[in-house]
Amino acid sequence: MNDDKPAGPELQLTLDDATRSLRASLVPDAQVPRIDPFWVRDRLADAGFSEMKVRTDGVRSLLAHYNAGKAVSDLEIADCVDAALQVLVSPDALEARLTIAPPQGGRAATKAEVLEQLSLKGIHEGVLVDEINRAIADGQARELVIARGREAIAGDDGVLECLLPEIRARVPNVRACGRTDYRDLGEIQVVCAGDALMRRHPPTPGTPGVDVLGKPIAPRAGKDTRFASNLTGVRSADDDPDLLVAAIDGQPLQVRGGMMVEPVFTVDTVNMATGNIRYDGAVRVRGDVKAGMSIHASGDIEIGGVVEPATLESGGSIVVKSGVLGGIGQKDSNSHCIRCTGSFSAIYAQQARIEAGDSIFIDDLAMKCELTAANHIRLGLNRRGQVIGGLLRATLSIHARTLGAPNRIRTELEIGTDPALAGALQASTQARDSKESELLEMGKLLSFSDRYPDRIAPAVRLRAEQTAAALSADIEALRGEEVQLRQRLSLAQHARVNAERAIHDGVVVRMAESSLRIHGERGPTTVRLADQNLAVFALEDDSHLDDER
Incomplete structure (x- = not known):
């Protein structure tokens, strides 16, 4: 009894250097009437061609001919495919990403090729060499960030800093959680004329950035905050316009846009001798x-x-x-x-x-x-x-x-x-709508001045700019007021x-x-x-x- 299996047909494989394709020749063997894709895969592995990109149609034709008893000669069944790489720049040009499709029997991607692609696209800022080396070592990558720019850092908004340790604010005190802030309202605090009350910190311009193409990115400057124009009992310091000081002796109160000082009237008792106050x-x-x-x-x-x-x-x-x-x-x-x-x-x-x-x-x-x-x-x-x-x-x-x-x-x-809350919200919304309409008219005037500078007097333009700035500040304040009112209406539920x-x-x-x-x-x-x-x-x-x- 002979247990040896038939050797099977001999698949002859030839690598064509010119076309970089693998050609197969096969003569039918009566002892093995049929073969399948797994048989072909094993023969390719045995011959050292398993990494190549198999042509599905070629293998299918090879199987069809052999299984029909026909010989096959110089049939292309696989190709050598080099690694493919692609470098894409994000829409904001702050990142460059690398994708490497691994080779299939061909050449692997090289670092020089990646650097060449970066150079062709003009990418030279924030190149991440270590990431490129890792991708080359792995032989593949999928949208790997290989260059990263620096985002611009927005400037800080101007702020008004209270210089008094404790100051009563003349605004409703509503916590977001709706809980009561139980506190002793204390005595009337008194400041003297010349005492420092509040300091204005101007906005910062921000830090510029740069994209991977080397183009600078301008930062957003912080919003300016200035002392309100209707503050009473206060003035700017003689040598420092950003320092608010008391102009009179009295009670300091924090309000929107700064602080004011109210005079304090003091009496021992209110009775028939003093009269009503x-x-x-x-x-x-x-x-x-x-x-x-x-x-x-x-x-x-x-x-x-x-x-x-x-x-x-x-x-x-x-x-x-x-x-x-x-x-x-x-x-x-x-x-x-x-x-x-x-x-x-x-x-x-x-x-x-x-x-x-x-x-x-x-x-x-x-x-x-x-x-x-x-x-x-x-x-x-x-x-x-x-x-x-x-x-x-x-x-x-x-x-x-x-x-x-x-x-x-x-x-x-x-x-x-x-009911006063809903009425206050409606009144605030109407006031904001009115001021937005006024601001729109000021915008039209300023746009006309930009197009025809010789037709608008400089003094008129200056007044329009000042009015537009004041309207913008009022609109922003009204928006903040509306947010607070809506919050209070929500908390009421x-x-x-x-x-x-x-x-x-x-x-x-x-x-x-x-x-x-x-x-x-x-x-x-x-x-x-x-x-x-x-x-x-x-x-x-x-x-x-x-x-x-």
């Missing part, structure tokens, strides 16, 4: 404000003692170091009110009507009061922090340690509604009532059309919207509030 600036009262008196101030008001049933109106914030005794329930209760565009702070309030354009902070007790705040109402920092009776309204949150009392006194809380310790029976919470009455006494509690209705939940962990304060 109406002052364009800040007012400081060391003692009490007696019943029936009034204070109207464009700036902050600070009261060192007690406010009896009286009227306080402030264009800034109001700080009462002691408490407020209002007149709700009395015959002339409507004639007494406390209003401020900023925040209000006091130790306690009883039967008082208080309205704040920002937030209301009462440390101890609010009893039978009407409190209205555009942002937050918060009770309790170092003392009881309890609300008993009355009506409290706040757009974003009402937060107290205890809400209501065990005797079920009716205490009404309203959150999440402030997440408004809530928090009771750190307890909320009693008799407390009613309202939000738009939804109303919820608390039944029974509850411990730490949050009331907020859930599925379009108010619902009661366990108080969320507010342990990190101390960090925010």
